[in-house]
Amino acid sequence: MSTIQEISRRRTFAIISHPDAGKTTLTEKLLLFGGAIQTAGAVKSNKIKKTATSDFMEIEKQRGISVATSVMTFEYRNMKINILDTPGHKDFAEDTYRTLTAVDSVILVIDCVKGVEEQTERLMEVCRMRDTPVIIFINKMDREGQAPFDLLDELEAKLNIRVRPLTWPVNMGSDFKGVYSLYDKTMNFFRINKTKVEDDVVEIDINTPVLDEKVGERDAAQLREDVELIEGVYDSFDRQPYLDGKVAPVFFGSAVNNFGVKELLDTFCDISPEPIARATDKRVVKPEESKFSGFVFKIHANLDPRHRDRIAFLRICSGTFERGKFYHHTRLDKDIRFASPFSFMADSKSLVEEGFPGDVVGLYDTGTFKIGDTLTEGEDLQYTGIPSFSPEIFKELVNLDPMKAKQLDKGIQQLTDEGVAQLFTLPIGNRKIVGTVGELQFEVIQYRLEGEYGAKCRWTPMPISKACWLTSDDKRKLDEFVRLKGMQIAYDKDQNPVFLAESDWILRMNIQNNPDIKFHTTSEFKTAVEA
Incomplete structure (x- = not known):
């Protein structure tokens, strides 16, 4: 097979969502349909004592959340599909943001009960910045949730993107009967099956009495009315606006029950982008x-x-x-x-x-x-757009076992290399300051330091509001600023000077008083803080 053919059959995407929307469960069910695993274990299920395939770190298994991006590959319909399952928790958003630089499209999971949540909006903003193609999967249709049309309106209003449903549910909650595919005119009748792949999909003309026999006259009439409204209100589906990141196709289902996932996967294979420039x-x-x-x-x-x-x-x-x-x-x-x-x-x-x-x-x-x-392969170039951001919470790392100082030093160096936190060193006393975007990261780092390196530590909160990388066209002035602000200057892992501001007011004053110094909020040194 030629390189061009190999490229054309690749699909690389991330699954993103607010925590508990069912993202990791959907990932596992995609693997199930792709034949990569034979039996799925429901996440957090009491009956099936098996954790999700993509949550392999011990702390993830204990807490039932994803805290690191997992990478999974499987073959489906002669395509090689690469899934990047990302952390949903806001404290690990930076890992998710970087992962979004490595994919060509995204599947966004929405909880039909809770609708669009805060972290969903933040993640979508990153997708919109890059015009990343997005498919939306509205999950948990086997629960009583918001009305489908209300959900579509909320998606457009809060996510700043036009939507186009490609499947449509017949009821929800205890009366959920299935989804109708507007894309290929088939009906998938709902059945509860959490661990295996079984379909009850039939090609159907929804205007025939067969639908009335299957779902009842009332629900059949409602489906016909909804489909007519959808076809009248929404533009017919066009792949190009989706590829341009302007329109998001919408699917409905229940990931924990393997329901609606096959329609999502099949359509994804049909419309999603090949690897991009x-x-x-x-x-x-x-x-x-x-x-x-x-x-x-x-x-x-x-x-x-x-x-x-x-x-x-x-x-x-x-x-x-x-x-x-x-x-x-x-x-x-x-x-x-x-x-x-x-x-x-x-x-x-x-x-x-x-x-x-x-x-x-x-x-x-x-x-x-x-x-x-x-x-x-020899060319001197650097891919861009993968920065570290200024952390929001800062704590000093305190060693609780002097005999394990080397293990602690190695552990914090390696764990911060992963990007879940940033390490700054204060030259005076060689104090190590760790910065994160959320409290949960400190818990994970402490857990992993003890479990993986045998090093015990505690955290001391630091009165720091913002960390800014420093550059200047005048090296002498930069050196002088670093000398004068010695107690507030730390160094990152590449020995770049970083100004640790105790408050936004102090940061603004230093920016105003030092016009020859540039203060940067990302490690790419491209976005300077405005005074």
């Missing part, structure tokens, strides 16, 4: 180019705690990746090779001989990589 600091790189390039969007330490491994997740953007071949690490300006690259099914891995644009490859890392690093 991506921007670098030099030019736009197209996937069909012959020379390999890709970027690291995630790093995970101790994926297998028994082997203390550290894996960098690489998104292939162009050309063909080959095992054992030397590639150029543009930041370090050196060539490196990979003897054992892997593809993923959650926590299980399989050796990769070659990979194509759209694929996500796991590379064993000995500390060579940072998030955003670029590999090429």
Whole structure:
């Protein structure tokens, strides 16, 4: 098969949602329909003592939430589908934002009971910034929720995108009878089945008496009326506005019951984008180019705690990746090779001989990589748009066991390399300050430091409001500012100076009083704070 054919059959997407909307459950059911797993275990089910396939970290299994992006690959309808299941919890939003740089489209999961929630809006804003194509799956239709038309209006109002339903429910809650596909004119009748794939799909003309026999006269009449209204109010579905990120197709179902998932997956295969071109600091790189390039969007330490491994997740953007071949690490300006690259099914891995644009490859890392690093077949370029943001909460890391100082230092270095938090060092006393966007990250880091590195710690809150990276065209003035503000200056892992402001007022005053110093809110040094 040619490289162009391989590219055309790749589909790489992320599943995003507010916590508890059913995102991880939907991921697992997509794997079930794709044949990647044979039996699904309902997340948080008391009867089935099995955690979701994509939640493989111990703390995720205990808490029932996703705190790290998982990568899974399976074949379906002669397509290679790469799913990136992201954290839903707002405290891990930065991991999700970076993951969105590595995908070509998104499936957004909405809880039909709660509708559009705060984190849903924040995630959608990121998608809108890049015009990422979005498909919406309205979940939990087996529960009593908001009326479907009300949900569609809420989606358009809060997410700032036009919608177009491609399936439509017959009732909801205890009276839920199924969904009608407006896309291929079939009816899927609802049945509860949480662990296996069974369909009751029939091609049906909804204007015939057969529908009345199947769902009852009242519900058949309501479906006909709803379909007529949809076809009258909404434009007919056109793939191009979806690919442009202007229109979001909408599906209804119940992921925990495997219901409505097949319609979603089949239509996704029909309409979703192939791997797209991506921007670098030099030019736009197209996937069909012959020379390999890709970027690291995630790093995970101790994926297998028994082997203390550290894996960098690489998104292939162009050309063909080959095992054992030397590639150029543009930041370090050196060539490196990979003897054992892997593809993923959650926590299980399989050796990769070659990979194509759209694929996500796991590379064993000995500390060579940072998030955003670029590999090429010789060309000196850097993929852009994968920054670290200024944290919102800052705490000092305090060692509780002096005998484990080395383990603690190694652990916090590796865990912050993953991007779930940022590490700043105050030169005076070599104090380590960890910054995050949420409290839960501190709990996860503390748990993993003890469980994976045998190091115990506690956190001391710091009176810091904002961290800003510092640059200046005048090195002398930057050095002088750093000297004068010594108690408020820390250094990130790349030894870049960072100003730790105790309040927004103090930050504004320093910006006004130092016009030759640039204060940046992201590590890409592109967005300076406005005074």
